[in-house]
Amino acid sequence: MTPAPPHGSPAAAGEEPATNTPADGPADAASGNPEHGSAGGRAGSPGGAPQRHLAHTWQEAWQLAFDCAAPIPAAPVALREALGRTLAADVEALVDLPHYASSAMDGWAVNGSGPWILAEPGQRLAPHQASPIVTGGLIPPGAKAVLRSESGTIASDEDGLPVLQLAGSAKPGEPRNGEHIRKAAEEAVAGEVLIKGGTLLNPAHLALAALGGHDALPVLGKAVVRLVFTGSEVVTAGIPQPGEVRDTFGPQLAGVVEMLGGICAGETKIGDSYTEWLAALEDTDPAPGIPAAAVGKLPARSTAEQLPADVVITTGGTGRSGTDHLRRSVAELGGRLLVDGIAMRPGHPAVLAELPDGRFIIGLPGNPLAAMMALSTLGAPLLAALAHRPLPPVTEVPCGAMIEPDPGRTRLMPFRLLYGMASPAQHTGPGMMRGLAAADGVLVVPPHGVQLGELVPAFALPWGAALPDLAAAKDKPAPKRAARKPGGTSGPVDWSELLG
Numbered sequence: 001m002t003p004a005p006p007h008g009s010p011a012a013a014g015e016e017p018a019t020n021t022p023a024d025g026p027a028d029a030a031s032g033n034p035e036h037g038s039a040g041g042r043a044g045s046p047g048g049a050p051q052r053h054l055a056h057t058w059q060e061a062w063q064l065a066f067d068c069a070a071p072i073p074a075a076p077v078a079l080r081e082a083l084g085r086t087l088a089a090d091v092e093a094l095v096d097l098p099h100y101a102s103s104a105m106d107g108w109a110v111n112g113s114g115p116w117i118l119a120e121p122g123q124r125l126a127p128h129q130a131s132p133i134v135t136g137g138l139i140p141p142g143a144k145a146v147l148r149s150e151s152g153t154i155a156s157d158e159d160g161l162p163v164l165q166l167a168g169s170a171k172p173g174e175p176r177n178g179e180h181i182r183k184a185a186e187e188a189v190a191g192e193v194l195i196k197g198g199t200l201l202n203p204a205h206l207a208l209a210a211l212g213g214h215d216a217l218p219v220l221g222k223a224v225v226r227l228v229f230t231g232s233e234v235v236t237a238g239i240p241q242p243g244e245v246r247d248t249f250g251p252q253l254a255g256v257v258e259m260l261g262g263i264c265a266g267e268t269k270i271g272d273s274y275t276e277w278l279a280a281l282e283d284t285d286p287a288p289g290i291p292a293a294a295v296g297k298l299p300a301r302s303t304a305e306q307l308p309a310d311v312v313i314t315t316g317g318t319g320r321s322g323t324d325h326l327r328r329s330v331a332e333l334g335g336r337l338l339v340d341g342i343a344m345r346p347g348h349p350a351v352l353a354e355l356p357d358g359r360f361i362i363g364l365p366g367n368p369l370a371a372m373m374a375l376s377t378l379g380a381p382l383l384a385a386l387a388h389r390p391l392p393p394v395t396e397v398p399c400g401a402m403i404e405p406d407p408g409r410t411r412l413m414p415f416r417l418l419y420g421m422a423s424p425a426q427h428t429g430p431g432m433m434r435g436l437a438a439a440d441g442v443l444v445v446p447p448h449g450v451q452l453g454e455l456v457p458a459f460a461l462p463w464g465a466a467l468p469d470l471a472a473a474k475d476k477p478a479p480k481r482a483a484r485k486p487g488g489t490s491g492p493v494d495w496s497e498l499l500g
């Protein structure tokens with residue numbers, strides 16, 4: 001283990017100490033500096049006592065964020081909440097489907113051949129008796145078939161009593177035995193498996209479960225996530241004044257959390273004071289508006305709004321100036337830092353912590369792109385682990401540019417796929433969003449850099465398509481080219497063959 005220089009030394013922004021610690025050597029919560037003042041506002045002075053700060057490598061942080069969490073146990077949720085969840089066990093029909101024989105048409109339930117004497121609806125039908133019935137109506141005892149309303153007509157017999165007889169438009173022999181009757185259990189018998197465990201529930205599954213008599217379904221757990229946005233300079237609407245910044249987290253973070261397998265349960269916006277930080281991290285109440293007493297009375301995890309969070313994601317305040325209170329708040333609450341900085345950029349000040357009550361804290365840096373890279377590094381594996389999912393895949397893509405070494409730190413670079421190669425995007429400064437918005441994925445560039453055409457690890461974006469297996473495509477022999485049609489247009493050029 002190489003000792004890192006004290007973090008209080010005057011390092012330039014973005015130049016974190018690039019030292020590595022073993023994955024099993026989490027930084028100590030005590031490294032949060034309790035000397036930091038509690039004054040709010042962005043005018044806080046940098047400083048604090050020098051401390052030892054040991055950054056994890058990108059790979060260590062990624063793996064540790066996955067390994068530190070156990071899957072949240074399965075629990076029943078109301079049908080309306082179960083969409084998109086993974087079924088934890090087979091779902092059986094609690095009743096026959098349908099559970100009674102019913103009419104498929106408006107008309108008459110009949111017994112035997114016509115003409116039929118009319119009986120009261122619902123009464124047992126003797127031969128040559130009929131009673132009116134509507135679609136979905138319970139077939140009365142003794143009924144053998146249903147005559148559609150278009151095929152029958154009410155006439156009078158010689159005594160002037162009403163009788164049902166076939167209309168002129170009726171087909172000969174109508175209705176056949178069983179015609180227009182939906183038999184009980186024709187779809188499933190009680191006890192039959194309707195939906196297999198492990199299924200990702202779609203809307204039709206929910207309807208099927210309802211038909212099977214269920215009000216709730218057992219689903220694999222997912223993390224309930226609460227968002228805490230910090231920064232007194234952050235404005236949430238309109239054009240910001242100089243010194244203010246427009247909030248980039250409010251519009252995107254809840255959506256990304258859902259894409260990563262979490263359930264977003266509320267957002268809190270606070271300023272820059274230590275008191276606000278502490279209060280926000282201390283808050284274990286269910287989302288506002290829900291009485292805490294209601295939680296215990298409801299089926300576990302019935303809705304996100306009714307539950308305390310499993311994970312709290314904070315934005316900003318990961319630095320070590322007088323206005324950055326994340327580490328101090330975690331220490332005050334008796335928590336421990338699992339990851340305290342990552343040897344990567346952007347996003348190096350990212351934090352992963354665990355509180356004594358089991359809640360995880362992910363501290364995202366305030367800079368917008370840095371935050372999303374930190375969320376990809378810590379949030380994606382953590383939320384996957386909590387949601388019973390595998391570690392998100394890191395595949396390899398051929399690099400469409402030469403990337404210089406940057407000793408000691410991994411660079412996360414949004415890229416676009418151009419002609420089968422990953423081309424680092426423009427506009428990817430720590431505070432920018434243009435590059436990420438247009439990207440197909442993120443390159444995990446090793447400290448020693450990359451040669452043109454070399455394979456580089458990369459991950460897909462939570463909202464993007466999975467990355468194609470370009471590494472395998474690169475190794476395959478080139479397919480024989482079809483003869484070009486005269487006048488035909490040519491497709492994009494695959495430069496990868498020239499770079500093998």
Ligand SMILES: Nc1nc2c(c(=O)[nH]1)N[C@H]1C(S)=C(S)[C@@H](COP(=O)(O)OP(=O)(O)OC[C@H]3O[C@@H](n4cnc5c(N)ncnc54)[C@H](O)[C@@H]3O)O[C@H]1N2
Nearest residue numbers: 013014231245246247248249316317318319365366367370
């Ligand atoms: N002396 C040093 N200063 C800084 C270092 C360093 O190593 N030494 N690292 C820099 C890096 S890299 C990052 S990243 C940031 C981390 O900052 P914090 O997590 O403490 O966040 P803040 O200081 O609160 O804000 C940073 C930046 O982000 C803007 N911000 C905050 N919230 C939002 C939001 N919701 N939407 C858009 N932008 C937001 C904020 O206004 C600041 O401009 O520290 C560097 N400094």
Ligand code: MOO
Nearest residue numbers: 346347348370430
């Ligand atoms: O580059 Mo800072 O790590 O993340 O903006």
